Amino acid sequence: MFTIQLNKMFFYAYHGVHKEETIVGxxxxxxxxxxxxxxxxxxxxxDTINYVSVYEIVKLKFATPEKLLETLAQNIAAAIYLIDNRINNIKISIAKLNAPIVNFVGEIGVTFEENY
Known part of the structure; x- marks a missing residue:
């Protein structure tokens, strides 16, 4: 078994439940x-999973605003799984680097993992 990784991809996007998140991003x-x-x-x-295809899926899914990071992670995993039936596990971590929480310094995030 192999595991490929795409780590520390950065995106500017408009995900969130607060109105300002959907406007300012x-x-x-x-x-x-x-x-x-x-x-x-x-x-x-x-013979492997194409890194470029995975990146393009993540980029495409990030372009569609979601209220919850959980939903976004599930959507990304579902789309990646469709590209290759040899996949048996996908793990996605998403961190929001500037969460709109008063006096909060840090990042918030989710990790979603699915076995197939």
Whole structure:
């Protein structure tokens, strides 16, 4: 089994339940891990999961505002799973870097993991 990772992808997007989040937007950090079975030696792109395809899916899903990060993570995982039936696990972490919480310094986030 292999696990590919796309770590620390940054997006500016408009996800959130507060009106100002959907107008002003904020920065997000995303990491994705995908485990898959390789039935043979991995020597060409078709033997693995295409990193570019995964990145394009994440970028596309980030362009559609969601109220909850949980929903966004589930949508990303579902879309990634559709690209390759060898996938047996997807883990997605999304951090909102500037959460609109009074006197809060830090980041908030979710991690979603699905086994297939």
């Amino acid at each position: 904020t920065n997000f950090e995303v990491s994705v891990s995908i485990s898959f079975d390789a039935n043979k030696r991995v020597e060409k792109l078709s």
